[in-house]
Amino acid sequence: MQTTQSSNEANLQGELIAPCGMNCALCLSYQFQQNDINQLGFHRKYCPGCLPRGKNCLHMGDTCELLRDGRVRFCYECSDFPCKRLKALDKRYRTKYHLSMIENLTYIRDNGLEAFLNNEGQKWTCEKCGSSLICCHNGLCLTCDLEVFLHNKKFRWGE
Ligand code: SF4
Ligand code: SF4
Numbered sequence: 001m002q003t004t005q006s007s008n009e010a011n012l013q014g015e016l017i018a019p020c021g022m023n024c025a026l027c028l029s030y031q032f033q034q035n036d037i038n039q040l041g042f043h044r045k046y047c048p049g050c051l052p053r054g055k056n057c058l059h060m061g062d063t064c065e066l067l068r069d070g071r072v073r074f075c076y077e078c079s080d081f082p083c084k085r086l087k088a089l090d091k092r093y094r095t096k097y098h099l100s101m102i103e104n105l106t107y108i109r110d111n112g113l114e115a116f117l118n119n120e121g122q123k124w125t126c127e128k129c130g131s132s133l134i135c136c137h138n139g140l141c142l143t144c145d146l147e148v149f150l151h152n153k154k155f156r157w158g159e
């Protein structure tokens with residue numbers, strides 16, 4: 001089954017890199033909205049990304065004043081970086097979702113956002129279609145692997 005395919009260029013925008021280092025383009029809620037997947041019988045909350053939605057991601061909720069008030073673009077600008085909450089989030093994502101917010105942030109700090117976006121394209125582009133990005137929450141390409149996901153809505157990285 002095919003869905004509307006978004007190009008990497010469209011997906012890999014700087015504004016989709018959240019202050020906590022998450023790449024919202026890889027998030028299931030973002031990809032669901034992009035491809036309007038709920039029309040296939042899912043009932044997931046859509047999200048346009050942390051910055052585009054004008055609110056903090058649920059990840060950090062309202063637990064950090066600096067993020068809540070938009071006082072830092074990225075967490076590495078904060079004197080507490082990486083704080084306890086960010087470390088906990090990072091651990092969860094490293095363990096379950098194959099990405100590290102802290103690594104992302106360190107890379108952006110040291111090499112710039114553009115270099116980071118290039119790397120992300122290489123790392124997450126689906127090898128089958130060569131255009132859509134793999135979702136970090138399940139390891140699937142919602143263009144190529146939609147049938148797998150329809151069959152098992154809890155599918156996660158082959159587990
Ligand atoms: S739910 Fe969070 S990680 Fe996902 S797109 Fe929205 S802000 Fe980004
Ligand atoms: S590193 Fe700083 S800005 Fe980021 S969540 Fe922690 S306290 Fe907030």
Ligand SMILES: [Zn+2]
Binds near residue numbers: 128130132143145
């Ligand atoms: Zn694909």
